Amino acid sequence: KQEVTQIPAALSVPEGENLVLNCSFTDSAIYNLQWFRQDPGKGLTSLLLIQSSQREQTSGRLNASLDKSSGRSTLYIAASQPGDSATYLCAVIRTGNQFYFGTGTSLTVIP
Amino acid sequence: DAGITQSPRHKVTETGTPVTLRCHQTENHRYMYWYRQDPGHGLRLIHYSYGVKDTDKGEVSDGYSVSRSKTEDFLLTLESATSSQTSVYFCAVTDGSSMNTEAFFGQGTRLTVV
Numbered sequence: 001k002q003e004v005t006q007i008p009a010a011l012s013v014p015e016g017e018n019l020v021l022n023c024s025f026t027d028s029a030i031y032n033l034q035w036f037r038q039d040p041g042k043g044l045t046s047l048l049l050i051q052s053s054q055r056e057q058t059s060g061r062l063n064a065s066l067d068k069s070s071g072r073s074t075l076y077i078a079a080s081q082p083g084d085s086a087t088y089l090c091a092v093i094r095t096g097n098q099f100y101f102g103t104g105t106s107l108t109v110i111p
Numbered sequence: 112d113a114g115i116t117q118s119p120r121h122k123v124t125e126t127g128t129p130v131t132l133r134c135h136q137t138e139n140h141r142y143m144y145w146y147r148q149d150p151g152h153g154l155r156l157i158h159y160s161y162g163v164k165d166t167d168k169g170e171v172s173d174g175y176s177v178s179r180s181k182t183e184d185f186l187l188t189l190e191s192a193t194s195s196q197t198s199v200y201f202c203a204v205t206d207g208s209s210m211n212t213e214a215f216f217g218q219g220t221r222l223t224v225v
Binding site for chain 2: 031032034036041042043044045046049089091093097098099101102103104
């Protein structure tokens, strides 16, 4: 069974700092990987989708990388802002559109 | 939000009663999913659908049933609600192609079983 791990579970940083969130998975036979953010009491918002043939995707201050062979993905957030405070989840996608979610990293950006 | 609406958004029900949650989408996505989210467990798949009348079980399907009679609607029924089914329920959709698997989520339904 695919296991997805996100470390750390919680992270607190001062505003303006660049940071990296980690996602690791046990089975490299994946189609794609997707990063989400979740605000308290809200649904998941899609941030970035990395297809298996790609190594990274960028959107604004966010950059996500994927290394299938090592079973790792990272989400890089540049110049963090208080509005970035949320829980960030990664999901790996396998055949049949099966999603396997990590338990998330709770990020707090301190003004 | 990919045109996904969940209803109701909040519900309190008594143990033993049936409950139906609705997910409605407006953008003709092929796949629809029901997840539950609980502290310490993350998101767990209950059931999913890959087309009208085509559904399959996820990892926590016991006590739940689903139906999809139209592309746009996916219903989740708790046949006889129990306190262990108190949770936040999320609906999600994807197009279903191997290239574009981007998932979009609804805002969730908070269900409390008393």
